[in-house]
Amino acid sequence: LAKTTQPISMDSYEGQEVNITCSHNNIATNDYITWYQQFPSQGPRFIIQGYKTKVTNEVASLFIPADRKSSTLSLPRVSLSDTAVYYCLVGDIYYEDSNYQLIWGAGTKLIIKP
Amino acid sequence: DTAVSQTPKYLVTQMGNDKSIKCEQNLGHDTMYWYKQDSKKFLKIMFSYNNKELIINETVPNRFSPKSPDKAHLNLHINSLELGDSAVYFCASSSRTSGGTNTGELFFGEGSRLTVL
Numbered sequence: 001l002a003k004t005t006q007p008i009s010m011d012s013y014e015g016q017e018v019n020i021t022c023s024h025n026n027i028a029t030n031d032y033i034t035w036y037q038q039f040p041s042q043g044p045r046f047i048i049q050g051y052k053t054k055v056t057n058e059v060a061s062l063f064i065p066a067d068r069k070s071s072t073l074s075l076p077r078v079s080l081s082d083t084a085v086y087y088c089l090v091g092d093i094y095y096e097d098s099n100y101q102l103i104w105g106a107g108t109k110l111i112i113k114p
Numbered sequence: 115d116t117a118v119s120q121t122p123k124y125l126v127t128q129m130g131n132d133k134s135i136k137c138e139q140n141l142g143h144d145t146m147y148w149y150k151q152d153s154k155k156f157l158k159i160m161f162s163y164n165n166k167e168l169i170i171n172e173t174v175p176n177r178f179s180p181k182s183p184d185k186a187h188l189n190l191h192i193n194s195l196e197l198g199d200s201a202v203y204f205c206a207s208s209s210r211t212s213g214g215t216n217t218g219e220l221f222f223g224e225g226s227r228l229t230v231l
Contacts, residue, residue, distance in 0.1 A: 034217070043118070043204045043222025044157070085155060093218040097162060099147065099208055100169050104157035 004088045009109040018075045020108050022088030025069050030092040033064060033071045038085045038107065047086075048073070049093075075110075083112045117141050120205045120223035127195060128231055135190045135226045137205030143221070146188035148180060149204040151225070157204070163188055164210060195230045202227045 005023040012018045024033065032051050036044035048055055050062040050071070061074040075082055085107040091098045120137045127133055139146060148160040161180045162169040168180065177193045190203060205223040 032217075034219075036220075038155075042224055043206065044220070045222070046217070046219040049217045049219075087157075091218075096210055097169060098218050099145070099206075099220055100159055100162040102159070104149075106155050109155075 003103055004090060004105055006086075006088050006105060006108045008106065009111070011111050011113060012078055013113050014079055015077055018078050018082070018110060018112075020073045020075075020086055020088075020110065021070055022073070023070050024088070024090045027068050027090050028092065030094065031090045032093045033062065033068075034089045034091070034093075035060070035062065035073050036087045036089065038087065040084075044087060078110075078112050080112050080114065083110060085109050118205055118207055118221050118223040120203075120226050122226060123224065124227050124229075126229045126231065129195055129197060131195050132191070132193045133195060133228070134192070135203055135205075135228070137188050137190070137223060139186055139205075139207040139221070141207055141221060143207035143209050144185065145208050145210050146182070147206045147208075147220070148188065148190050149206060149222075151202045151204060153201075160190075160203075161188075192228075195228075197230050200228055200230045 034049040035047045037047050038044040048060050048062045050064050052064050055062045063072040087107040089102050091102050118139045145164040147162050149157050150160055151157050160171050160174045179191045181189045202225045204225045206220045208220050
């Protein structure tokens with residue numbers, strides 16, 4: 001199963017756009033890329049998922065280059081409440097036990113400053 | 115209306131004791147999980163369970179046992195607690211993927227912080 005590499009931590013300021021890049025060199029053909037967000041004292045929460053090119057929802061955008069060996073989570077105009085740990089995961093979502101197989105790293109701790 | 119709820123939120127106990135953490139989901143999902151999150155924030159899968167199959171992470175000591183009275187509940191029972199069991203335990207649920215638009219999204223509870231003294 002593909003492992004991912006992300007920066008351990010990042011700082012930014014309110015109102016800025018934040019981009020968190022994840023490396024997944026061994027991504028398989030059937031793997032999707034999924035990002036979760038975890039606030040202190042809460043469980044992780046699904047943010048966005050994609051396979052290739054660009055995906056956008058009300059919370060974030062996900063950019064995936066053609067080789068799919070990396071992906072970038074983009075958070076537009078962050079606020080203090082976006083301070084959280086962000087996890088990047090890859091796996092075949094159509095494989096029945098895909099969630100069991102997921103490897104969770106330490107994530108990226110994003111701190112937003114006033 | 116909480117989707118995945120677990121109790122207790124905090125649990126402090128002595129080494130050697132036996133304790134349980136309860137989890138309930140009202141999402142109609144067919145698969146539930148237990149995860150352990152250590153102090154470095156790594157999340158490790160412990161168990162995956164649906165009506166048909168229990169998948170156990172082989173690194174989990176057999177002092178840990180999941181118990182599912184029905185599809186909406188998956189409890190975690192821990193025997194003979196050790197210091198190293200101190201962590202936050204998360205319950206989660208999802209639909210078993212079967213193609214279409216299902217993202218396999220995991221829905222997590224708020225966690226149960228276990229402290230073993």
